[in-house]
Structure formats: structure tokens, C-alpha cells
Amino acid sequence: MQQFKKITSQHYLDTIRGMWVGKFLGGTLGAPIEGIKDIHTFTPADLQPELAENDDTDLQLLWLHALEEHGVELTGKILAEEWMEHYPTPWCEYGIMMKNWRSGLQPPETGKHNNWFYHEGMGCPIRSEIWGAVCAGSPELAARFAEMDGTLDHHGDSVEAEKFLAAIDAAVFVEKDIERLLDIGQAVVDPASTFYALVRDARQWATNDDWATCRRKIINTYGHPEMTHVLENLGFIILGLIQGKGDFGATICAAINCGYDSDCTAASAGAIIGGILGFSGLPENLKSAVPNSYQLSDWMKGFPREGSLDELCNACGHWAQKIATHHNAPLELEGEYTYTPLAVAPQPLPTKIAETPQHAKWAMIGPFTRPWTERLAQRTDFPDHGHPTMPSVEYCAMNTAGFNTDYLNGEATFDNASLSMLPADIAQLIQAQDDRVPTADLNWPQRSPYSYYAYTELSLEEAERVWLLLGSSGPLKVWIDGELRLESNSYQQFTPVSFSIDQQLDAGLHRVLIKAEVTSNKPELYFALKEHKQEHWHQNQYFMDFTWQPVG
Structure with missing residues (x-):
């Protein structure tokens, strides 16, 4: 990783804007075909300059709000309570986490108990970018935040995957080479995990095989019938990053065309390649047409339905400075980042119904x-x-x-x-x-x-x-x-x-x-x-x- 002593505000804002735009554009393209376990044929021409709502971004905006409410010393308990207050989503591992919390559990048990099927889904790897954004240049620190986040509703390989992506997201501010970024991500992963083996194999296959052969090997070796399972989908993201060869549209399409959890794979690959290129390096037809406003879903209770991309990028810079100072990070983030936080209305917490889970x-x-x-x-x-x-x-x-x-x-x-x-x-x-x-x-x-x-x-x-x-x-x-x-x-x-x-x-x-x-x-x-x-x-x-x- 290149050793920058300082990151200028211009460089930070260009990188973070590219990351968020890549995240939104990839998720917007993939959402309509999410869950289809088949090969698709998207091309870069299919990318549209829309920043639509998606759970891939909703929870990350909630974590930014958690920083506003509680400061840099976040805990799993704080994140869980913010989730319960503002994001009552019932799907898969999200619903299990909420049931566990109402049954008296706290993280990391909220991600473990009764979570035998969805515990290795894509629900936590998709929210890695916020930790990279606020830990710019500090991949190990980003991975620690990601682990705290991931164990709210997952355990095992999904948590390793969020650590992997968060480390890469943090490193793109100071490193632009795909292979070195993958090395940085792999360095924070438990080497005894199945996810570590996936990263090793997917990198080799994506480097040596054609796209179809690589996809087939990922599915045959690490595939799972559940379309959100982390191993196959992270394999597709790695495939996109390597075979996209630094091209924004080609990277997203190489990932999304693998199918399965397509909004997540396209969004995560889009965020990384967007951060590598920076907003200034995105295709001109997209860069000139991307709006300054993004959408939030109706599931975000107490949140507005729309936010400003400028404000989001500056908020990330503000908290990146505070976290770097608090944790004595080796890199200094220059400049001032002024913004107005999203206006979020407090919501009542759901009622806890037990001290411990009750079962038949x-x-x-x-x-x-x-x-x-x-x-x-x-x-x-x-x-x-x-x-x-x-x-x-x-x-x-x-x-x-x-x-x-x-x-x-x-x-x-x-x-x-x-x-x-x-x-x-x-x-x-x-x-x-x-x-x-x-x-x-x-x-x-x-x-x-x-x-x-x-x-x-x-x-x-x-x-x-x-x-x-x-x-x-x-x-x-x-x-x-x-x-x-x-x-x-x-x-x-x-x-x-x-x-x-x-x-x-x-x-x-x-x-x-x-x-x-x-x-x-x-x-x-x-x-x-x-x-x-x-x-x-x-x-x-x-x-x-x-x-x-x-x-x-």
C-alpha cells in the first residue's frame, strides 16, 4: 500500500464520491433482477445515472447517524439499538436479529442464536463502505468496525467478508492497484475460514480462466442454493474486480452478469472500482448526469426519503477525521468538511418480551x-x-x-x-x-x-x-x-x-x-x-x- 502521510480534502472527496456513486449505480442496475440464479447479459450501456433506494445503503446511512448520536466510540449494543429504533426490516437474517434482540439477546448473540441458515448471507458485507469511508487509509481499523457491525446479524464467513470489503474500501484512498487491494483485504481475513479459501481460489480462477469458467468454478466449489449466500456472491465480486481490468462499467457487468444477489454484487464491485477511479474518473456520460440527491427507503423510520450526495461525502470526511484522531491513525486527513446531518426523528424502541429466548x-x-x-x-x-x-x-x-x-x-x-x-x-x-x-x-x-x-x-x-x-x-x-x-x-x-x-x-x-x-x-x-x-x-x-x- 502506498504510504501517504496526508490525504487532501480534494482527493478524499473525489474518492468517496466515486465510491458512493458506484455503490448506488451498481445497486440500481442489479435490483430488478436480484435473486435470479442465471447468467445475464448487461453491458456498460445499461448503467443509468440513478441513485435509487436500497438496503445496501440504508443501513450505512443509519451507521452514520449512529456516529452523530453517539460519537466515535460505537459498540454493538449501540448499533443494535439504532437498528431496532429506525430499521424494522423482517427479511431473513435481519428479522432473526430483531427477534433475538426482543428476546433479550445482545450482539454478538443476536447474530448467532437461531441463525443457522441465513448467518452467512450478504446482509452485512453490503454495508462495508461506511467503515472504509470513516477509516480512510486504515484498513485494519475499518475491519474492526466491520466485525462489530457484522456480528449484529451474522457470524462466520459473512463477517469475514464484511471485514475484507471494509479493508479494501479504506485502502482505496491510498492504493489504486486491484491486486494489492485484494491483498490488503485478504490480510484481515481469518486464514482458517472458508471465506479465505474462496478469496484465494476466486483470485486464481479470475486471473487464469475466462469469465464463464470462473463463474462455474465458483458455483461448483462454493455455491449455495440460497441466493444471498456470501461465498458465491463475494466470488462474483472478485471476478468482476479482476476481469473488469479497471473499467467502471466492465467491472460492474462482470459481477452482475453472474446472477444471484445481483444488486449486492454490482453495488459492492461498483463501490470499489468507483473509489479506485474517483468520481473524476467515472465515464463522462454518467458523471455528468448523476444527480446530487440519493433515495432512502420507507423502511428507514424517522429518516427523510432523500439525501444530498454532497452532504453525505462531507459527513464521511468529518467522521474520518475524528476517527483518525481518536485512534491515532497513521494518516492525516486534511481540510474541513462542513455538512448538515440528515434530520432524523427519534422513534420508540420495540418492546422486549423476554430476558432469554423462549423455545418449544x-x-x-x-x-x-x-x-x-x-x-x-x-x-x-x-x-x-x-x-x-x-x-x-x-x-x-x-x-x-x-x-x-x-x-x-x-x-x-x-x-x-x-x-x-x-x-x-x-x-x-x-x-x-x-x-x-x-x-x-x-x-x-x-x-x-x-x-x-x-x-x-x-x-x-x-x-x-x-x-x-x-x-x-x-x-x-x-x-x-x-x-x-x-x-x-x-x-x-x-x-x-x-x-x-x-x-x-x-x-x-x-x-x-x-x-x-x-x-x-x-x-x-x-x-x-x-x-x-x-x-x-x-x-x-x-x-x-x-x-x-x-x-x-
């Missing part, structure tokens, strides 16, 4: 197997055995889970009394540690197909329409208060969003009975509730105004 106790009932009678008989044209009364070879080799056999009567409102009548070796009571049904604690055999049941109870003080979310790796049936509400015979990847049920729950006690099947897959189940509010469950927070009741 489940009665795990089973396992149940039956002979595979569908293939009992031998072939008649070519008999399986020398003795005609023996069963088929297939029958001899396996049983079946018997999913079409109901071993318990769910329609009869199975309840605690029913549970007490079962043989002692059939039912186990297990306390869940998160929203997954505690199948991992079972001592059932793994060598034979079987069906099993999971039973629990919950109560509400007031009637509520909710979404029930279920995850399962195989077939399942779900009864609520004796009514069959879901039946599926499919096999799928285990996620927390395999199925949803639109359910009206009256005030009082409710009984939940789930039947699932295990063949060669391991037993995995998930059950959670989300608010309804006449919207898709993805747009709503987790429903928490109920009480798990004891079973057994």
Missing part, C-alpha cells in the same frame, strides 16, 4: 416402520429365489417409513392425554434450543426408513391471524388442533422456508402435531410463526405474542 418443548414420538409389502412377491417371469414362497429380494433388503400409514390419529386432536397413553419407549420429551424441532437429540436408528411425530402446544391471549413457517427435508403432514393443514410428499433441501400455512389462531390453547418421514435423509424439522397483516410472510416480523406450553 417437543414430544418426539416414534420411530415407526413397516415391511415394504408393496414389493413382497417375487417376479413370476424370472423368480428371485429357488423357493417360490420366499419374498422378493427388494422386500428382503428394506423396510419403508410407511408415510401413508397414520400411526397416530391427528384428526382426533392428539393432546397431552393422548401422549400419556403411549408406551414409554415411544415418546421422548426434548427442549428445543431454537426454532428447529430437536431431531438432532434423538437416539433413533439411522439405518432404517421410518416415520415420526413431533407434538407441542402454544397459547395466545388474543386471536391472531399468523403465518406458520415449516422446514423439512422430506414428506410431512401438519395438524393444527386436529385439522390437517398441510400435506406434502416431496423431498427438498432443509430450509426454514420450505412451506407456509396461513392460519387463524383463536385466543387460548393450540395443539401442533407434525408427522415426518426419514429415508436416507436425516430427520430435520423447523417450525416458527410470523405476523400476517395481510401481507406475504417475508414482509412481516416473527410473531412473538404467544406462550409455549409444557407437554408431557
Whole structure:
């Protein structure tokens, strides 16, 4: 990294403006095709001079507000409370973080607990630029802020990715070579992490292979079905930075055309190449047409819907000076940065509902197997055995889970009394540690197909329409208060969003009975509730105004 003793205000403002414009332009281009796991064909001509709203930038403006409110000595607790006050977003890891906070947890546990599927999403790497901006020239310091930020709602490789990007974002103020910037980013990453291996491999592939081969290798080696997963998407960003060869439009398009979390990949790649080139080095057709105003989303409670790019850049410079002084940074940021902070109205904090997270106790009932009678008989044209009364070879080799056999009567409102009548070796009571049904604690055999049941109870003080979310790796049936509400015979990847049920729950006690099947897959189940509010469950927070009741 080039050792500048000082960064002039002109250089800082040109770099930071290029970074923010690249961030906004990339995110604006990628947002309409976000989530499509296919190859796209964008060209630099598709870039439009629009600074649209995006969660990639919303939270970074919130962190700038946190500096205004609390000064340079930020903590995870401060950031979490600012988030809860101003950004009530329910999606994926964001919603899990909010549920954890309302359940009494503080960072970093808000990013760990119950966050087994989305913990390595793109939600925190996309907010790295603010830490690079306010830690200009100090990549290690930027990485420390990024780690504090990332652990609010993530853990593992996503936090490493935010550190990586924040270090690069900080270094672009004093270093313009792509490979050296990637070295700087890689230096702050845990070398034992999978993310470190991704960076190493993606750099090699992007240098030695063509675009299509590099994309294929990233997906084949590090791909994940969840479109926001950090490994594939950071691989695409690295691909864009290397194969873009210093060209603004080519860099963004090489990243966005990989698909998946396209607004995030285009925005992060755009921010870095924008910072490298500076605003003065951006394509003339974009530079001359980019407005001085950017947009904020309606999710930003208490914030205005629009902000000034000039004010944003000067605010970053102001806080970069203060942080450099506070942390004795080796580089001096010259000049004065005057600005008017965004007018932000205070908002009430959500109510905490518990001191610690509450989870269900489940009665795990089973396992149940039956002979595979569908293939009992031998072939008649070519008999399986020398003795005609023996069963088929297939029958001899396996049983079946018997999913079409109901071993318990769910329609009869199975309840605690029913549970007490079962043989002692059939039912186990297990306390869940998160929203997954505690199948991992079972001592059932793994060598034979079987069906099993999971039973629990919950109560509400007031009637509520909710979404029930279920995850399962195989077939399942779900009864609520004796009514069959879901039946599926499919096999799928285990996620927390395999199925949803639109359910009206009256005030009082409710009984939940789930039947699932295990063949060669391991037993995995998930059950959670989300608010309804006449919207898709993805747009709503987790429903928490109920009480798990004891079973057994």
C-alpha cells in the first residue's frame, strides 16, 4: 500500500464520491433482477445515472447517524439499538436479529442464536463502505468496525467478508492497484475460514480462466442454493474486480452478469472500482448526469426519503477525521468538511418480551416402520429365489417409513392425554434450543426408513391471524388442533422456508402435531410463526405474542 502521510480534502472527496456513486449505480442496475440464479447479459450501456433506494445503503446511512448520536466510540449494543429504533426490516437474517434482540439477546448473540441458515448471507458485507469511508487509509481499523457491525446479524464467513470489503474500501484512498487491494483485504481475513479459501481460489480462477469458467468454478466449489449466500456472491465480486481490468462499467457487468444477489454484487464491485477511479474518473456520460440527491427507503423510520450526495461525502470526511484522531491513525486527513446531518426523528424502541429466548418443548414420538409389502412377491417371469414362497429380494433388503400409514390419529386432536397413553419407549420429551424441532437429540436408528411425530402446544391471549413457517427435508403432514393443514410428499433441501400455512389462531390453547418421514435423509424439522397483516410472510416480523406450553 502506498504510504501517504496526508490525504487532501480534494482527493478524499473525489474518492468517496466515486465510491458512493458506484455503490448506488451498481445497486440500481442489479435490483430488478436480484435473486435470479442465471447468467445475464448487461453491458456498460445499461448503467443509468440513478441513485435509487436500497438496503445496501440504508443501513450505512443509519451507521452514520449512529456516529452523530453517539460519537466515535460505537459498540454493538449501540448499533443494535439504532437498528431496532429506525430499521424494522423482517427479511431473513435481519428479522432473526430483531427477534433475538426482543428476546433479550445482545450482539454478538443476536447474530448467532437461531441463525443457522441465513448467518452467512450478504446482509452485512453490503454495508462495508461506511467503515472504509470513516477509516480512510486504515484498513485494519475499518475491519474492526466491520466485525462489530457484522456480528449484529451474522457470524462466520459473512463477517469475514464484511471485514475484507471494509479493508479494501479504506485502502482505496491510498492504493489504486486491484491486486494489492485484494491483498490488503485478504490480510484481515481469518486464514482458517472458508471465506479465505474462496478469496484465494476466486483470485486464481479470475486471473487464469475466462469469465464463464470462473463463474462455474465458483458455483461448483462454493455455491449455495440460497441466493444471498456470501461465498458465491463475494466470488462474483472478485471476478468482476479482476476481469473488469479497471473499467467502471466492465467491472460492474462482470459481477452482475453472474446472477444471484445481483444488486449486492454490482453495488459492492461498483463501490470499489468507483473509489479506485474517483468520481473524476467515472465515464463522462454518467458523471455528468448523476444527480446530487440519493433515495432512502420507507423502511428507514424517522429518516427523510432523500439525501444530498454532497452532504453525505462531507459527513464521511468529518467522521474520518475524528476517527483518525481518536485512534491515532497513521494518516492525516486534511481540510474541513462542513455538512448538515440528515434530520432524523427519534422513534420508540420495540418492546422486549423476554430476558432469554423462549423455545418449544417437543414430544418426539416414534420411530415407526413397516415391511415394504408393496414389493413382497417375487417376479413370476424370472423368480428371485429357488423357493417360490420366499419374498422378493427388494422386500428382503428394506423396510419403508410407511408415510401413508397414520400411526397416530391427528384428526382426533392428539393432546397431552393422548401422549400419556403411549408406551414409554415411544415418546421422548426434548427442549428445543431454537426454532428447529430437536431431531438432532434423538437416539433413533439411522439405518432404517421410518416415520415420526413431533407434538407441542402454544397459547395466545388474543386471536391472531399468523403465518406458520415449516422446514423439512422430506414428506410431512401438519395438524393444527386436529385439522390437517398441510400435506406434502416431496423431498427438498432443509430450509426454514420450505412451506407456509396461513392460519387463524383463536385466543387460548393450540395443539401442533407434525408427522415426518426419514429415508436416507436425516430427520430435520423447523417450525416458527410470523405476523400476517395481510401481507406475504417475508414482509412481516416473527410473531412473538404467544406462550409455549409444557407437554408431557
